[in-house]
Amino acid sequence: MTSPAPGPRDRVSAPAAVRLTARERRRRAVTGGGSRSAPAPLLLPALVAVAFLVIPLVGLLVRAPWSDAWRILHGSQAAEALRLSLWTSTVATLIALVVGVPLAWVLARTDLPGLRVIRALVTLPLVLPPVVGGVALLLAFGRNGFLGRYLDQWFGITIPFSSTAVVMAETFVAMPFLVVTVEGALRAANRGYEEAAATLGARRMTVFRRVTLPMVAPSLAAGAVLCWARALGEFGATITFAGSFPGRTQTMPIAVYYALEADPDAAILLSLVLLLVSVAVLVGLRDRWLRSGAA
Amino acid sequence: MTGTRPPGAGLSVEAEVVRGPFTLRAAVTAAAGEVVAVLGPNGSGKSTLLGALAGLVPLSAGRVTLDGSVFDDATDGTFVEAAQRPVGFVFQDYRLFPHLSVLDNVAFSPHVRGMSRGAARAVAAGWLDRLGLAELARRRPDRLSGGQAQRVALARALAGDPSLLLLDEPLSALDARTRLDVQTELRTHLADFPGPCLLVTHDPLEALVLADRLVVLEEGRVVQEGSPAEVARRPATEYVARLVGLNLYPGTADGPTVTLEAGGRSSCPTTRSAGRCSSPCGPRPSPSAPLRRRPPARATPGRRPSRG
Numbered sequence: 225m226t227s228p229a230p231g232p233r234d235r236v237s238a239p240a241a242v243r244l245t246a247r248e249r250r251r252r253a254v255t256g257g258g259s260r261s262a263p264a265p266l267l268l269p270a271l272v273a274v275a276f277l278v279i280p281l282v283g284l285l286v287r288a289p290w291s292d293a294w295r296i297l298h299g300s301q302a303a304e305a306l307r308l309s310l311w312t313s314t315v316a317t318l319i320a321l322v323v324g325v326p327l328a329w330v331l332a333r334t335d336l337p338g339l340r341v342i343r344a345l346v347t348l349p350l351v352l353p354p355v356v357g358g359v360a361l362l363l364a365f366g367r368n369g370f371l372g373r374y375l376d377q378w379f380g381i382t383i384p385f386s387s388t389a390v391v392m393a394e395t396f397v398a399m400p401f402l403v404v405t406v407e408g409a410l411r412a413a414n415r416g417y418e419e420a421a422a423t424l425g426a427r428r429m430t431v432f433r434r435v436t437l438p439m440v441a442p443s444l445a446a447g448a449v450l451c452w453a454r455a456l457g458e459f460g461a462t463i464t465f466a467g468s469f470p471g472r473t474q475t476m477p478i479a480v481y482y483a484l485e486a487d488p489d490a491a492i493l494l495s496l497v498l499l500l501v502s503v504a505v506l507v508g509l510r511d512r513w514l515r516s517g518a519a
Numbered sequence: 520m521t522g523t524r525p526p527g528a529g530l531s532v533e534a535e536v537v538r539g540p541f542t543l544r545a546a547v548t549a550a551a552g553e554v555v556a557v558l559g560p561n562g563s564g565k566s567t568l569l570g571a572l573a574g575l576v577p578l579s580a581g582r583v584t585l586d587g588s589v590f591d592d593a594t595d596g597t598f599v600e601a602a603q604r605p606v607g608f609v610f611q612d613y614r615l616f617p618h619l620s621v622l623d624n625v626a627f628s629p630h631v632r633g634m635s636r637g638a639a640r641a642v643a644a645g646w647l648d649r650l651g652l653a654e655l656a657r658r659r660p661d662r663l664s665g666g667q668a669q670r671v672a673l674a675r676a677l678a679g680d681p682s683l684l685l686l687d688e689p690l691s692a693l694d695a696r697t698r699l700d701v702q703t704e705l706r707t708h709l710a711d712f713p714g715p716c717l718l719v720t721h722d723p724l725e726a727l728v729l730a731d732r733l734v735v736l737e738e739g740r741v742v743q744e745g746s747p748a749e750v751a752r753r754p755a756t757e758y759v760a761r762l763v764g765l766n767l768y769p770g771t772a773d774g775p776t777v778t779l780e781a782g783g784r785s786s787c788p789t790t791r792s793a794g795r796c797s798s799p800c801g802p803r804p805s806p807s808a809p810l811r812r813r814p815p816a817r818a819t820p821g822r823r824p825s826r827g
Binding site for chain 1: 573574575600601602603604606607608610612614616617618627628631632675676679
């Protein structure tokens with residue numbers, strides 16, 4: 225449009241143009257869609273958020289006493305605490321799978337009376353301060369608790385301040401993560417496949433085992449990882465209900481907390497170990513995680 | 520309703536299903552080896568009928584029996600769960616299990632009905648062979664074309680050795696070209712099936728090609744029933760007339776001659792008595808060559824087809 229003489233057409237202003245590099249043209253041709261550059265009002269807060277999340281981790285790395293790492297870790301109860309943390313959170317996750325998946329199914333697939341109330345109750349630990357959970361566990365299963373009293377009198381079983389208590393505290397706090405994830409997947413799953421399985425002669429339990437479970441497997445894995453990670457980091461309910469006995473109930477987060485007073489360097493290193501374990505889990509399950517996120 | 524057969528043999532349905540504001544009330548029978556097409560527009564209750572036969576939807580009233588055994592009887596409360604009915608169901612969207620190979624999809628029914636995994640796979644392999652799918656055995660359903668998935672769905676339904684075969688819009692998910700191939704093939708397989716077969720469709724062509732008998736369903740009621748030729752020759756409602764490519768003109772019959780309300784005359788050899796009638800006008804698909812669908816004829820007078 226290069227008209228030499230000004231005419232009536234020139235009153236229509238030309239649309240604003242930008243320069244597209246060849247590279248950008250190729251990208252848009254391949255991926256489709258328009259510009260991928262972020263406007264400043266979105267980009268700046270996003271950068272602040274990233275900085276806020278990443279800077280503390282950097283601080284951990286910068287302050288870590290790398291040269292003395294081995295000696296400090298060896299001298300502390302790190303190995304013991306890590307071993308305790310790993311096995312208790314794994315057992316807690318297994319318990320959550322065994323009873324939490326059936327619970328998720330009942331919540332998603334039945335219309336028993338009072339189901340709404342039950343759903344609210346089982347998701348309560350998601351928002352409940354963990355310390356409150358610990359106090360509640362103590363009041364129920366403690367030596368004078370309304371259930372713990374009889375466990376003690378009749379069977380001589382004392383739960384508080386034992387490794388069992390650690391597992392219970394972790395399960396209490398972490399299981400809702402699994403239940404909520406799996407329930408959502410069950411609700412979203414196409415019921416048509418279950419109908420098809422029924423017409424092929426599969427009874428309800430067979431349908432669940434051979435069709436429903438495999439179809440929600442990615443979400444099941446995601447939920448189990450969430451649950452495990454939450455159990456691994458559990459602090460408040462554990463220290464309230466199980467205390468802090470090295471080797472028996474002192475999990476990694478509790479060890480970090482106590483080390484911070486006595487030996488800050490050890491606290492930093494213990495934190496790094498936990499960070500490492502978490503990152504390893506995330507990376508190891510990245511594919512499943514992302515796939516379930518996309519589904 | 521069809522001919523003479525031993526009482527109790529084949530499928531006999533008297534179904535009333537109430538689903539919210541919709542009520543299906545239909546009586547359908549199908550003899551052993553007979554292919555009955557239930558033809559109707561969307562929302563006419565076709566899929567509900569199949570669901571009731573498969574045990575996915577219980578009847579509100581009525582009775583379903585197959586070869587004398589009761590599947591569902593609303594009066595005495597008898598109900599056989601879907602898993603216990605000897606029914607093969609081919610779903611419109613196939614519903615092949617995405618986490619199982621083609622072989623394991625087809626082996627699913629024999630396996631859950633009690634065969635060992637190995638025996639079930641052998642049965643499945645036999646069916647895949649028979650339907651020309653042997654080379655797809657190891658594939659996942661998401662790697663199948665539409666036509667292949669349709670055949671696998673049929674193989675899976677047949678592998679459970681059903682006494683009744685139900686097909687819900689079996690070809691509607693296929694593109695036009697594949698449809699013709701699969702249609703021809705499906706007709707052969709349906710002819711081989713020894714039990715009654717009920718197929719639901721909104722496509723008259725599919726019904727004409729695949730079925731021995733048509734049942735036309737509209738708004739939850741059976742409006743016409745008969746051989747494809749009968750239904751094509753004497754459509755009972757506007758919907759049926761449109762389906763088979765005919766227009767109906769209201770008029771007054773005097774022997775074979777009909778004076779149309781919109782003006783003009785038409786001859787109507789099937790009209791035996793005098794009085795008000797509807798005269799079909801347009802190309803009539805002959806029963807021997809129903810393969811070409813034609814647009815409804817548009818005669819100048821009485822362009823608007825109306826109910827007879």
